[in-house]
Amino acid sequence: MDVSAINPVLLLASLMVAATAVLIAAVGELIVEKAGVLNLGVEGMMITGAICGFAAAVTTGSPTIGFIAAAAGGAGLSLLFALLTQFALANQVASGLALTLFGLGLSSLIGQGYVGIKPPPTPELDIPLLSDIPVLGPVLFSHDLVVYFGLALVAVVWAFLKFTRGGLILRAVGENHAAAHALGYKVVRIRVLAILFGGACAGLGGAYVSLVRVPQWTEGMTGGAGWIALALVVFASWKPWRVLLGAYLFGGVTVLQLNLQAAGIAVPAEYLSMSPYLITILVLVIMSADRSAAPASLGRSFHASQ
């Protein structure tokens, strides 16, 4: 075993890449849950986004169009969830699980002709000067745009929830939909918009896996990232910066354990593979021991007659 073969700079740099897909999907789901909707279909929306983005990027040769298509695909699938839960008042847990199964099936159907193809590369943003700084440069300033988009998204979502009227209304709807309705807010409309946003984010996260992280298409390639995103939201106590922390922790341990496996550490590979899931959940459980703040109307159907 040769742990010294692990380059800490490369490790940190790849941490940000490894975390981005989960991060974007989790931030989207955070908005959905803050509006009081529990969409367990993140995995399905991610994988649908992954193939939509992959197909669009391969067809047009433009990764940008790929990411846009991924967001549209994820949002499209979430629209189905919105129709079921907000208008047909179907159970959110069952609908979300069904959405995941449906997304997995749909993606392998669409993806039949795309196995074994390489997508157009997503350009890395080499910021002049900044990326030349030793250590910090490669770690922080030589990634593709989506990594920075993910960070910006966390900041924007945090500011939206904390400082804007729209954010306040969104939280109010998730907290007590009957009271929000009594004050004259459009509960269903706000929730549908939140669901669409969550779907688009999940789609983007999925495309990041298929276009950047593992640039190829295989069935079921998101490999449970959607579930981790869901868990992150809960264990991060619905706080955007904690979601970021959780995602980086998850990404970090994932990269580290891969490196350790490569270095031939004397621990069975199975234990190493499960370590990112265990450590992330453990840390976030400890952190969420303070007053946990689940939106009070989370997962409950709303109909104006009640």
Added chain:
Amino acid sequence: MTGPLLSIRGLTKAYPGVVANDDVSFDIQPGEVHALLGENGAGKSTLVKMIYGLVKPDQGEMVLGGSAYAPGQPQEARARGVAMVFQHFSLFDALNVAENVALGMAEPPKTNELAERIRTVSEQYGLPLDPWKLVGDLSAGERQRVEIVRCLLQDPKLLIMDEPTSVLTPQEVEILFATLRKLKDEGTSILYISHKLEEIRSLCDEATILRLGRKVGTCTPREVTAAQMAEMMVGSELHRPERTPAAPGAVRLALNDLSVASPGQFGTSLKNITLEVRAGEVLGLAGVAGNGQDELLAALSGELTCKAGMVVLDGREIGTAGPGQRRSLGLLTAPEERLGHAAAPDMSLTENALLTGAEREGLMANGFLKWSKARDFAARIIERFDVRTPGTETAARALSGGNLQKFVIGREVMQRPEVLVVNQPTWGVDAAAAATIRQALLDLAAGGTAVVVISQDLDELMEVSDNFGALNEGRLSEILPATGLTMEQIGLMMGGAHGMEVAHV
């Protein structure tokens, strides 16, 4: 301005199967406190929801300040100067006071500015509030202040209050009334919904009375008695509970030095409670909310267990027995919280009847449920206690508070308990239904059951009790015969004589 502030003409609203309001007309003058009176289900809530723009009337029109008024949604109503304080508060626990207020405003100012205004207005009207506190941490009275301040910040011409005092302590009611009188002096009209008749007599200038969706009369509350108003509301002479005095029988329930720690972080532990209830006796237990009432009920129902000898039923030590065992022995209880404790909100009335009636009513055989028998049991409760519901398969959540209360009390009464313990049996229940429930309790006692009534309503306790005691910080006062007790004595019992002991030592 001359003429009425709000004039309502022929408002009608029908829901499938029920006409909530049928051709209702009345006027509210500027600076008037107008009472809207009626039993549960008389259509008061629907009427004010139409005024506030939450429900669209099928027919009829409204005129506000001289021009036509047909709000499509609450924002429009608020823009026209109509504000409403809801019965079940429309507040958000996880948000702070300022955020809650901002949500009720069309164009809220910046948070700091708003906080300052909340502080000013709340102090001006004698309702101090900290704008940065989380609403979830506030008491019921403070939560109501948040709603009222939210309305006041918009300078309403008409303030609608839906049963504002049902969650308040007497002191809080006084503060609220002082605020309302001040508002009235400033020219604000108030539409006040309640079925507490004495309150209406002390506060309101005019009253409109609704029964089954129709307006059945008007009166000037100061000039009529509470009984007259109650009769207009119910449509028949109000039945006063009557009791046939019976010689007390053997001791049915005894508590011996009962001490239990409260399971909740903010609960009150019970300390050395000793009492006896005899067959045919009604024991009334008073106390301000949160002095151990919930814990005492739990200790009696078996939700909290204690040492065997602390609770004795008909000579049997049952302190360690759980709820099911105690129920089959005949110790039945009806807790205060209707939804979620006494009844499972999303289950039907039949299922709820089964939940506590299975053992004593024989609704179960070898682990299988007897549905037809259970339905029959539920139907009998509905019939005897006049529970207004479409049928036995309606979810408990869909019933109004008063109707559900009749159901959960009726369910225990119908099981012929040996000992019945009820907590706040008529909370939020209208006068006629309250009379039915009290009569049922007295009838039970006359049949030899020992009844314990825990209540915060002193009038109720004086009406039904043979003996009277009070809980204070988990301790029980001396138990005295109810007849001949003065209010001063009761106050001392509730205040806790042990507090004075400490002072002596």
